[in-house]
Amino acid sequence: MIKLYAGLLCLLLFTAPALGNSQRSLEMSCGGELVQGGFVICSLPKTASGNYQINYGNGKTTDISSAHPALIPFSRNSALHIELAVIGASTDQQEIQPTHLQLTKGTWAIERIDGLPPGKITPRTLEQQRKVEADWIKKQAAWKHRANASWYANGFVKPVEKSRISGVYGSQRILNGQPKNPHLGFDFAAPKGTKIHAPANAIVVLADPDMYFEGGLLILDHGDGVMSVMLHLSRLDVKAGDVVNQGEVIGAVGATGRSTGPHLHWGIKVRGTYINPKLLLDYQVK
Ligand SMILES: [Zn+2]
Structure with a gap:
């Protein structure tokens, strides 16, 4: 039994x-x-x-x-x-x-920008081309970073508090009359020196004060390769490897690199794909 x-x-x-x-x-x-x-x-x-x-x-x-x-x-x-x-x-x-x-289809604006110095649209001298190449290598290494975190899931805040929106995601750009790649970031116009805040917790992957096109540049990983890229900074307050909290001051607005006036260009690149930063700001965390 x-x-x-x-x-x-x-x-x-x-x-x-x-x-x-x-x-x-x-x-x-x-x-x-x-x-x-x-x-x-x-x-x-x-x-x-x-x-x-x-x-x-x-x-x-x-x-x-x-x-x-x-x-x-x-x-x-x-x-x-x-x-x-x-x-x-x-x-x-x-x-x-x-x-x-x-998905629904996006709707995109057309933006014309005139008066850019010609050398900042297409690099002309050998020295300029070498600088662009060296910058490219630095960025490629940064894009491979994958922070083992999911800070992006806790929501994003505006990196510049008092500002005017001077460029939106997706626009077709015409620079000095030449059609260029679409604009894949969000632009906040503000006086030079205006504080820039970390939009979400992150690890700083690249901090370079002098890139050819980008000028002062920061790349932050908000986890799993969800990255903020910030351009034209007049001042960087962090360095690669720093861990920053949402809201922390990380630099200041400027007009360095390919820029006609002081503003922050904020892009969000996720493992090779640029998404609309505005939609991250609008996203309500449940
Ligand atoms: Zn921009």
């Missing part, structure tokens, strides 16, 4: 997880701004065990687990239908269903 019970118990222990597997299909929850240039922040249910990756198209992936959310960026020219496939094995083979998102 005892043997029989022991046998039954073994059978139950053996089959229970297998029965459970077919019911272990879980779903991510994603919230954000479903528009070109927007983003979603996705999280897994607490019951999901193990580490996963989200494949969000064009071979791009990012990590996600029940303890660590993921920010998925949509480029200015993103497809309007996005499938987020979740890959990776958990210890007990929980399956996460793909998430389908439908």
